[in-house]
Amino acid sequence: MQERTDKMNKPVIAVVGRPNVGKSTLFNKLIGQRLSIVDDTPGVTRDRIYGEVEWCGKTAFIVDTGGIEPKSDDIILVQMRRQAQLAIDTANVIILVTDCKSGMVATDMDVAQMLQKSGKPVVLCVNKCDTLGEPSPEFYEFYNLGLGDPIEVSAVHGYGTGDLLDKAFSSFDYDENAEDDNHQCCGNRQAERRQVISCKQNHKRGTLYCV
Numbered sequence: 001m002q003e004r005t006d007k008m009n010k011p012v013i014a015v016v017g018r019p020n021v022g023k024s025t026l027f028n029k030l031i032g033q034r035l036s037i038v039d040d041t042p043g044v045t046r047d048r049i050y051g052e053v054e055w056c057g058k059t060a061f062i063v064d065t066g067g068i069e070p071k072s073d074d075i076i077l078v079q080m081r082r083q084a085q086l087a088i089d090t091a092n093v094i095i096l097v098t099d100c101k102s103g104m105v106a107t108d109m110d111v112a113q114m115l116q117k118s119g120k121p122v123v124l125c126v127n128k129c130d131t132l133g134e135p136s137p138e139f140y141e142f143y144n145l146g147l148g149d150p151i152e153v154s155a156v157h158g159y160g161t162g163d164l165l166d167k168a169f170s171s172f173d174y175d176e177n178a179e180d181d182n183h184q185c186c187g188n189r190q191a192e193r194r195q196v197i198s199c200k201q202n203h204k205r206g207t208l209y210c211v
Contacts, residue, residue: 011060011172013053014091016084016115018107019067021099022127026155027051027064030165048087055165060172063087070110088114093121093171095164096147101128103138104145112145121171124150125164130157 015023028034031051049064065087066080088094094115098108115122126142129135129152142150151167153160 010052011092012090013060013062013168014065014084014087014094015062015097016065016068016088016094016111017097018069018105018111021067021097022155023067023097024049024064026095026097026125026127026153026161027062029155029158029161030062048083053165055169058169058172060092060169063091068111068114069107070114088118088120091120093123093168094118095123095125095168096145097125097127098142098145098150099128100126100136100138100152104141108142109145112147116146122147123164123167124148125153126150127153127155129160130154 015027017023027049030053033051051062051064053060053062065084067077068081068084069077070081072078072081096112096115098104112122124142124145124147126139129139135152139150139152151160151163153164155161
């Protein structure tokens with residue numbers, strides 16, 4: 001009973017998007033462990049997978065979902081869509097994951113419209129921004145989804161995840177220990193900056209390696 005009460009008291013973040021945009025890779029990166037299976041084959045993640053993410057001294061539950069194909073009649077894809085809808089219904093905030101390498105596609109727009117109908121706050125994550133420097137032209141296409149400013153993220157390397165969590169957690173109402181939490185958040189942001197600096201230094205040597 002106590003465990004159920006604790007879960008009810010924590011906010012929930014749902015990670016959604018079309019197949020093969022890196023949702024499970026991002027989910028694993030945010031929770032700090034390989035809980036969700038990562039594979040290039042669509043449909044590997046079919047059910048909701050729960051984890052816990054901590055940011056700025058606060059915690060929330062995060063839910064990985066299968067790829068959404070809103071207009072498909074395939075039995076498996078329909079079931080995956082239902083599971084994703086359950087996650088959306090119970091979430092306090094939704095992270096919509098897209099793929100910068102492939103650019104915006106029609107399914108991204110379909111999913112975005114589906115999320116807008118939910119009335120929930122949506123954070124637009126443009127994943128696979130794996131090179132440093134100015135965003136590619138494809139990045140700016142995602143403004144057309146009408147979900148506000150997209151956030152550049154590389155789930156593989158981890159940079160951009162701090163901005164993503166800042167935006168997601170800003171939708172939650174946390175009041176206690178604000179000063180301590182701000183101090184912890186500064187520490188987390190400094191750690192991410194060190195990671196990005198390391199990426200840039202190694203990128204100049206012809207490699208991209210984060211520590």
